[in-house]
Amino acid sequence: MGIAGTYLRLVRPKQWTKNGFVLAGVIFAHEALVVSSVAKALLAFVAFCALSGAVYAANDVLDVEEDRKHPRKRRRPVASGEISPPSALVFAALLGAAGLGLGFAIDLGVGIAGVSYLALQAVYTTTLKHTAILDVMSISAGFVIRALAGVAAVGSPISPWLIVCTALLTLFLGFSKRRHELASLGEGATVHRRNLADYSVPLLDEMMNIMISATIIAYVLYTFFEYENYYMMASIPFVVYGVFRYMLLVHRDGGGNPDTLLLADRPLQVSLFLWLVVVGTVIYLIPLWNG
Secondary structure, eight states: OHHHHHHHHHTOGGGGGGGGGGGHHHHHTTOTTOHHHHHHHHHHHHHHHHHHHHHHHHHHHHTHHHHTTSTTGGGSTTTTTSSOHHHHHHHHHHHHHHHHHHHHHHOHHHHHHHHHHHHHHHHHHHTGGGSTTHHHHHHHHHHHHHHHHHHHHHTOOOOHHHHHHHHHHHHHHHHHHHHHHHHHHGGGHHHHOGGGGGOOHHHHHHHHHHHHHHHHHHHHHHHHHHOTTOGGGGGHHHHHHHHHHHHHHHHGGGOOOTTTHHHHOHHHHHHHHHHHHHHHIIIIIHHHHHO
């Protein structure tokens, strides 16, 4: 694979789908047909890929001993010895500086969001990741910051619906990730992550059920109150199917890794695509027809 491929693995490109929340702003701000706005949103996406990559590289150094005890994470570049901890930290610093520099070059708000993201990750890594519930809430906050960065990139007003729907959906995803860790690691779960001792699969199932219900309700209310013509309600079935399909995959045979399910499951991909088609039609095509 070569040294370049090893460093690419260090920043976990499969996780970059999480930074897709940065692009929500340009879509829902009705700016997706404006070239300059799309360019800024894509640059903000790149900035957060660099920032998240810096966090992953630093975390691999901090968690190296725990990762070596994990059946899958022991193959990560630092845990396996392919990259030394000092080299990983230098690479993390360079990525972090590049991400922040790009963020501030795009817009002050994007830069501030980048600083907030790194500060949150520092607190999460040192403290919050070891505290049940707060660990998942911190992960959710990271996604909200990504969404706010995307809004700042295009200079759009912040919608409370964007914050609420993003927070609820990512809380659901966070609890599903903890469930996967418990189910896949079994008795060795607490060796990998100490706060898993405070969770149980039944408890996490209850939390997931609460969050999936709240997410669907919030999205339905968003489509009802944000659009006077109610056409956006046509996107509800794809959201409902998507979250239920995701839950099915998490429960099936112990579930797959929630971080990569979207990349591996075709029905989820089709559901997301159709949702984007409906959203694009309602936000961009229908106003043109009516105009």
